[in-house]
Amino acid sequence: MSAHSLSPLAMAALEHARSQRGLAPVHKHHIWSEAEERMLIARYPDEPTQVLADEMGLSIYQVYAKAKRLGVSKSGEFLRSNLGGRFDGTLGAEYRFSKGLVPWNKGLKGLPSLGRMAQTQFKAGNRPENWLPIGSLRTTPDGYQQKKITDTGYPPVDWKALHVLLWEEHHGPVPINLCVCFKDGNKAHIALNNLELLTRAQRMRRTTIHQYPEQLKSVIRAVSKLKRTIREAEHEKQD
Incomplete structure (x- = not known):
C-alpha cells in the first residue's frame, strides 16, 4: 500500500512513527509560524482541508496533523454541508456500531486501578506545577x-x-x-x-554570516569546517 492511499489520520500516525525511529519523514518538515497557526485555527473548522493545504503549499496530511495537535476540528455546520463529498454519512458506515447495540462497559465508571495507580493518577482539575495563569x-x-x-x-x-x-x-x-x-x-x-x-x-x-567582515567570515567558516570534521569522525567511530 502506498503512502498516498492512507487516510489523513493514518498518514499522520505514519509520519509520527517514522520520526520516532529516526527515519526521514514522508513529507518535508514544516516549521509553523504563529501567523500560520492563527490562520489554521480561524479557517480550518469551516473550510476544506485541501484548500488550506494548497494555499499554504503543504500536504493535506501536514495540515490535518497540525490541526489535530492544536485541538481544532471541523465545525458541525461544515460537516453537515457535505463539502467535498466526504461527510455524507456513508463513509465508514460498515464499521460503525449498529443501532441499539449496548457497549460492554455501559454503567461502569472506568476500569479498576491496579497497584499504586489510584495514588499516582492525575485528579480532576489537576494542573502541572509549571502552570501559569493568563497574563503571565x-x-x-x-x-x-x-x-x-x-x-x-x-x-x-x-x-x-x-x-x-x-x-x-x-x-x-x-x-x-x-x-x-x-x-x-x-x-x-x-x-x-x-x-x-x-x-x-x-x-x-x-x-547570518553575511553581516560580518570578510576576515571574521573566514574564521567562522574554518570553525564550522572543524566542527563538521569532528562530527564525521565521531560517526565513523560509532559505525
Whole structure:
C-alpha cells in the first residue's frame, strides 16, 4: 500500500512513527509560524482541508496533523454541508456500531486501578506545577519576552511575544509572509519605534554570516569546517 492511499489520520500516525525511529519523514518538515497557526485555527473548522493545504503549499496530511495537535476540528455546520463529498454519512458506515447495540462497559465508571495507580493518577482539575495563569510573562531560551494570552494547554498558541502584541495593537495582524523584528537587534528593547516588518529572507540575511567582515567570515567558516570534521569522525567511530 502506498503512502498516498492512507487516510489523513493514518498518514499522520505514519509520519509520527517514522520520526520516532529516526527515519526521514514522508513529507518535508514544516516549521509553523504563529501567523500560520492563527490562520489554521480561524479557517480550518469551516473550510476544506485541501484548500488550506494548497494555499499554504503543504500536504493535506501536514495540515490535518497540525490541526489535530492544536485541538481544532471541523465545525458541525461544515460537516453537515457535505463539502467535498466526504461527510455524507456513508463513509465508514460498515464499521460503525449498529443501532441499539449496548457497549460492554455501559454503567461502569472506568476500569479498576491496579497497584499504586489510584495514588499516582492525575485528579480532576489537576494542573502541572509549571502552570501559569493568563497574563503571565516569561522569557524564552533565545531571549524573547512572551505573554500568556490563552490557556489551551498548547504553548505555541497560549504564549505570544510581547513585541508582536505591541505591533498588532497599533498596526493589526502581522501578514503571514512577514515577521516583526527589532531594529537595533536588542530583544529587551520593546518599543514601537524599535520594531519593523521584514520578510523572512531579509531577517535571515541580517542574522547570518553575511553581516560580518570578510576576515571574521573566514574564521567562522574554518570553525564550522572543524566542527563538521569532528562530527564525521565521531560517526565513523560509532559505525
